[in-house]
Amino acid sequence: MSLAATTDSFERHAALFHALSDVRRLRILDLLRRGEQCVCDLQSALDCAQSLLSFHLKTLRDAGLVTMRKDGRWSHYALAPHALEHAEQAVAAFRSPGLRGRRLPISCCA
Amino acid sequence: MSLAATTDSFERHAALFHALSDVRRLRILDLLRRGEQCVCDLQSALDCAQSLLSFHLKTLRDAGLVTMRKDGRWSHYALAPHALEHAEQAVAAFRSPGLRGRRLPISCCA
C-alpha cells in the first residue's frame, strides 16, 4: 500500500488542499505568519466585505489551518501550530518513492 | 515583504493547490508514484469515464504536476520531476517565521 493510499486520506488531503486553493485564504494565512491577529486587522488588510472574511476564516478553521480565540467582542485568529507541517507531509506523500525499486515504465501498451 | 507575498505568487500557489484538491486527481498522482503509466492503465485503475480521466489529466498537466509523452496512439503520463517539491515549498512559504522576531499578539484591539 502506498503512503497516501486510503480513500479516507485522499479525502482529507483533498479537503486540506481545497482550503489552500483560494487567493484570499492564502493572503489571510500570510498575514497570520506575523502572529495572532483580530478580525478587524485582517479586514482592513484585505479590504473585503466582513461576511466574506468570516466565510473564509470558517473555511480555514474547518480545515484545521487556523485557530480562533474569543476575547470579549473580538475574535483573534492564529496559524494552527502544526497544520502547515501536516500539509507539507500531505504533499510529500505523493512524491515518487526513492530511486530504489522499479521506476521505469510498467505500461501495458509500450 | 513576506516569503509568499506577491499577488502573482498567491495566484500561482492557489492554482497549484486547486489541482491537488480533488480526490480523483490525488488517486492519479498516487498511481503515478510507481512510474510512468499510459491512460488505459489509469482508466482501468480508476474505473471512470474516459473523458473524465482526460479532463483531470489536463488539469494536472496545466498545473505542471504531470508530464505527457505521446507514443503512437498511446499517451503516457508521469509525475513531473520536481513539481511536488515545489508544492512542498509553496506550503512552507506560509509557515510562520522562526521564533526569532516578534511573534506575540500585535492586535489593535487587545
Place this chain on the structure above:
DNA sequence: ATCATCCATCAAGGAATCTCGATATGTCCT
C-alpha cells in the same frame, strides 16, 4: 481505403463554491 482503437475536446447539465446584503448574537458602554 476502411475500420477499430486511443485519446482529446466540446457542449450541456448539475453540483459545489464564492460573494453580497441582510439579519442575528453576544459584548461593551452609558
Place this chain on the structure above:
DNA sequence: AGGACATATCGAGATTCCTTGATGGATGAT
C-alpha cells in the same frame, strides 16, 4: 435598558468546477 460595535450566520445570485455523452483527430491493423 438601550445603543453601538465586532463578528457569525443565513439566503440568494453569480461563478466556477465536475461529470457525462457525443464528436473528431490521429494512429495502426487488415
